[in-house]
Amino acid sequence: MDLSFTEDELAFREEVRAFFRSAVPAHVREKLIAGRHPSRDEMVRWxxxxxxxxxxxxxxPVEYGGTGWSPIKQYIFADEMRQTPAPEFCGSGAHLVGPVIYTFGSEAQKQRFLPRIVNVEDWWCQGFSEPGAGSDLASLxxxxxxxxxxxIVNGQKIxxxxxxxxxxxxxxxxxxxxAKKQQGISFLLIDMKSxxxxxxxxxxxxxxxxxxxxxFDDVRVPVENLVGEENRGWDYAKYLLGNERVLISPSKERIRRVKDLxxxxxVGGERLIDRRDFREKLAALELQIKALEITQLRVIASQSSREKxxxxxxxxxxxxxxxxxxxAAVELLLDVIGPYALPYMSEEDLEAGQEPPIGADWGATIAPSYFNIRKVSIYGGSDEIQKNIIAKAILGL
Structure with a gap:
């Protein structure tokens, strides 16, 4: 399998990179580099x-407002978006519910919802997890x-x-x-103003x-907001989560930030980047990220041979x-800042003009990032769930 980019794909990378460099507002890029989140309005404008x-x-697909790019060009686009950096998708419309609607939804749903997602007229969120039904989502x-x-909908999402x-x-x-747990679930679209x-x-x-x-307390949802067939929602959720898992990947921009800082x-008069122990940690992490990138490209390349x-x-x-x-990348950032990470500040503290952190300003968000990134081994399906999928679907155990 040849995983090298073609001349056309390399030219596409340069086009995307040049656009991001010129189009992303400087203050938004600075926020992202500092590990802070853009506001809702900033994300919508972008x-x-x-x-x-x-x-x-x-x-x-092109007929619904897409680009018609190959999976490899989509990968290049997402990679450049992270490296610029630029804000990623607004809510869960473009990369999660949109594909479910155009794949399984009715023609009326496609006409109603898809153009509004394309033009960011609607912000979508995902209502899957519940108290007591997170990793074991089918227990909802x-x-x-x-x-x-x-x-008539009653219950809670978390x-x-x-x-x-x-x-x-x-x-x-x-x-x-x-019905059995997975067989009694449906996929509903609900107006948050209901x-x-x-x-x-x-x-x-x-x-x-x-x-x-x-x-949700006695929320009335029109039957036409049911996606696909009643009690087939688990199938649509598996399709959606497969898309989400491919999107979860470490940012090479974060590694560049580690190097810069x-x-x-x-430390003791010596730059941290020159210390052998630190460089070994950094090199090991970069090698693993490169290996994951190659694996991701292999998964993308195999999509053309899979059933639609x-x-x-x-x-x-x-x-x-x-x-x-x-x-691991965020843990390296903690190695860089050391004890100055202890008096960390939230974004709300920074925006409220609270007294700045001890040490360098760039350290203010590193500890919050470390705590927040603990979630990535849980959301989108915990590591334990993913290992079960690998055992059954790949190893045949």
């Missing part, structure tokens, strides 16, 4: 810039009972990323109480409010190793 270019949903209990032309910004939420709900929907932010250990609890930090609308179980390998290396 993605409308991409929409004007025709690049807001790069992985979609949120109910949707059919009542003539509506479903760890809902950026639900405070969302206009719509896509949810897994239980529509058959008597009566009975309420959002309660959860403050994380890093001080941020990235995730939320979402409550290590070159500016001295199915996901490669090897995406679970990417998920496990990508999470592990992302955490």
């Amino acid at each position: 993605h409308r810039t991409l929409a004007t270019k025709g690049w807001s949903v790069p992985g979609w 209990k949120m109910r949707a009972v059919r009542d003539q032309g509506h479903y 760890w809902t990323t950026l639900a405070q910004h969302a206009d719509w939420i896509f949810c897994l709900v239980r529509t058959d109480q008597d 009566p009975g929907v309420s959002v309660r932010p959860i403050q994380l250990v890093d001080g941020s409010y990235e995730v939320n609890e979402v409550f 290590a070159a500016r930090t001295r 609308d199915t996901q490669d179980p090897a995406s679970s390998i990417l998920k496990i190793k990508g999470a592990e290396l992302e955490q």
